[in-house]
Amino acid sequence: xxxxxxxxxxxxxxxxxxxxxxxxxxxxxxxxxxxxxxxxxxxxxxxxxxxxxxxxxxxxxxxxxxxxxxxxxxxxxxxxxxxxxxxxxxxxxxxxxxxxxxxxxxxxxxxxxxxxxxxxxxxxxxxxxxxxxxxxxxxxxxxxxxxxxxxxxxxxxxxxxxxxxxxxxxxxxxxxxxxxxxxxxxxxxxxxxxxxxxxxxxxxxxxxxxxxxxxxxxxxxxxxxxxxxxxxxxxxxxxxxxxxxxxxxxxxxxxxxxxxxxxxxxxxxxxxxxxxxxxxxxxxxxxxxxxxxxxxxxxxxxxxxxxxxxxxxxxxxxxxxxxxxxxxxxxxxxxxxxx
Amino acid sequence: xxxxxxxxxxxxxxxxxxxxxxxxxxxxxxxxxxxxxxxxxxxxxxxxxxxxxxxxxxxxxxxxxxxxxxxxxxxxxxxxxxxxxxxxxxxxxxxxxxxxxxxxxxxxxxxxxxxxxxxxxxxxxxxxxxxxxxxxxxxxxxxxxxxxxxxxxxxxxxxxxxxxxxxxxxxxxxxxxxxxxxxxxxxxxxxxxxxxxxxxxxxxxx
Numbered sequence: 001x002x003x004x005x006x007x008x009x010x011x012x013x014x015x016x017x018x019x020x021x022x023x024x025x026x027x028x029x030x031x032x033x034x035x036x037x038x039x040x041x042x043x044x045x046x047x048x049x050x051x052x053x054x055x056x057x058x059x060x061x062x063x064x065x066x067x068x069x070x071x072x073x074x075x076x077x078x079x080x081x082x083x084x085x086x087x088x089x090x091x092x093x094x095x096x097x098x099x100x101x102x103x104x105x106x107x108x109x110x111x112x113x114x115x116x117x118x119x120x121x122x123x124x125x126x127x128x129x130x131x132x133x134x135x136x137x138x139x140x141x142x143x144x145x146x147x148x149x150x151x152x153x154x155x156x157x158x159x160x161x162x163x164x165x166x167x168x169x170x171x172x173x174x175x176x177x178x179x180x181x182x183x184x185x186x187x188x189x190x191x192x193x194x195x196x197x198x199x200x201x202x203x204x205x206x207x208x209x210x211x212x213x214x215x216x217x218x219x220x221x222x223x224x225x226x227x228x229x230x231x232x233x234x235x236x237x238x239x240x241x242x243x244x245x246x247x248x249x250x251x252x253x254x255x256x257x258x259x260x261x262x263x264x265x266x267x268x269x270x271x272x273x274x275x276x277x278x279x280x281x282x283x284x285x286x287x288x289x290x291x292x293x294x295x296x297x298x299x300x301x302x303x304x305x306x307x308x309x310x311x312x313x314x315x316x317x318x319x320x321x322x323x324x325x326x327x328x329x330x331x332x333x334x335x336x337x338x339x
Numbered sequence: 340x341x342x343x344x345x346x347x348x349x350x351x352x353x354x355x356x357x358x359x360x361x362x363x364x365x366x367x368x369x370x371x372x373x374x375x376x377x378x379x380x381x382x383x384x385x386x387x388x389x390x391x392x393x394x395x396x397x398x399x400x401x402x403x404x405x406x407x408x409x410x411x412x413x414x415x416x417x418x419x420x421x422x423x424x425x426x427x428x429x430x431x432x433x434x435x436x437x438x439x440x441x442x443x444x445x446x447x448x449x450x451x452x453x454x455x456x457x458x459x460x461x462x463x464x465x466x467x468x469x470x471x472x473x474x475x476x477x478x479x480x481x482x483x484x485x486x487x488x489x490x491x492x493x494x495x496x497x498x499x500x501x502x503x504x505x506x507x508x509x510x511x512x513x514x515x516x517x518x519x520x521x522x523x524x525x526x527x528x529x530x531x532x533x534x535x536x537x538x539x540x541x542x543x544x545x
Binding site: 125128129130131132133134135136137139140141143144147151154157158161164165168 | 356428450451
């Protein structure tokens with residue numbers, strides 16, 4: 001391999017050191033397979049050129065993020081085909097993007113927490129008023145009964161108010177439930193493949209950084225999927241991020257995710273997200289769908305709880321299909337809407 | 340003198356939630372106290388005369404003027420009835436502000452009946468003592484007002500520890516006249532001894 005002084009400096013090699021290395025050697029380990037495939041295709045003539053954003057390994061450790069543009073130089077004389085590579089250092093830009101993306105994620109998390117906090121606070125207040133009236137009225141009824149001459153009229157009046165307020169509190173709850181169910185849900189026709197593609201594109205960086213591979217298996221004939229695309233995307237995103245996080249610390253074993261989409265029994269679509277991680281700890285399984293329960297150190301503990309309710313609002317069910325040493329598999333079904 | 344005067348105390352309840360008002364009214368009446376409920380601080384401020392033997396049970400958050408603002412307004416108007424705050428939110432800053440401004444208690448809804456009733460009892464005992472004191476002073480003043488100018492004159496001289504003989508000499512009357520006046524003073528003022536008389540005079544000067 002020949003490299004100009006600029007690239008030598010970028011990677012920290014001297015002119016003689018770099019001569020003995022190949023393009024694959026200087027590529028970050030997690031991306032060698034992709035690079036090897038690309039170079040192979042170029043040399044074999046299946047590809048004229050390619051562009052990629054990838055990481056090179058610096059000599060002293062660390063990475064160089066680069067925009068790479070590679071093209072084939074055709075055979076000249078008795079020399080084999082060569083590959084010309086232009087490497088643009090985008091490490092600083094990348095760092096800025098990372099910082100920005102982290103800020104965005106943090107912001108999104110904060111605003112989600114704030115929004116949820118406000119929602120919870122307003123529900124709490126709406127229900128707390130009748131509830132405290134119930135507590136006071138029932139105490140009052142007891143005290144009217146315990147007087148030397150019990151006042152039954154007052155007891156009856158207090159108990160009627162207890163009943164009225166309890167019914168009221170129940171109505172508040174069901175109003176909120178209705179609102180979350182109907183008001184928030186869109187009904188649109190969803191292209192399953194496009195939805196999955198855009199999700200995976202969104203996760204591309206995380207997948208590359210964690211050296212996680214992903215495989216999507218779509219059955220040929222799927223019933224139409226109707227629902228709220230943004231919400232279903234959130235469910236899948238949650239499951240994928242959970243899978244990636246579950247395998248993050250895993251050593252000596254491939255990090256692999258398989259997303260399978262099948263036509264289920266009756267007219268419904270089944271989604272499976274299977275990882276090759278350590279599985280969900282057995283003692284945690286009963287609680288994973290609870291709100292504010294998390295196995296992650298920095299988790300909010302709302303992902304699966306929200307996902308479960310989104311799926312339920314679509315008439316389906318989200319559950320842990322299997323979990324063990326071979327990995328965990330979450331599945332949910334979305335029935336085709338009647339009428 | 341009894342600790343509490345024989346006037347029925349009033350508990351003023353100010354809360355914008357009707358269910359809570361009804362419930363509190365029933366609970367407080369069940370304990371034999373008088374209660375008056377108001378749906379807003381402005382409604383409460385509109386009543387022409389507040390009882391002095393009373394306390395206020397006040398909701399913190401209300402549309403318009405809230406409980407904390409009412410507390411300030413009352414203090415500015417010179418009303419110092421004890422206030423027990425009740426709140427559905429339990430915000431610490433609210434509680435701190437209310438207690439700093441002299442609130443007697445701060446209860447988070449829902450609360451147990453005895454929590455509120457204990458607070459009300461404490462509040463009423465506090466104003467009750469003050470109220471009795473005030474009433475005793477008023478009674479004393481009323482009795483004093485019944486004295487004739489000569490009786491008052493004699494009362495001051497007696498309080499100074501002077502003998503009847505000396506008083507008679509100073510006023511230019513007979514000793515038996517002084518004795519009659521002195522007896523009338525003690526009877527009209529409901530006083531039996533010299534120390535009591537001195538005390539009553541001190542009180543009247545206040």
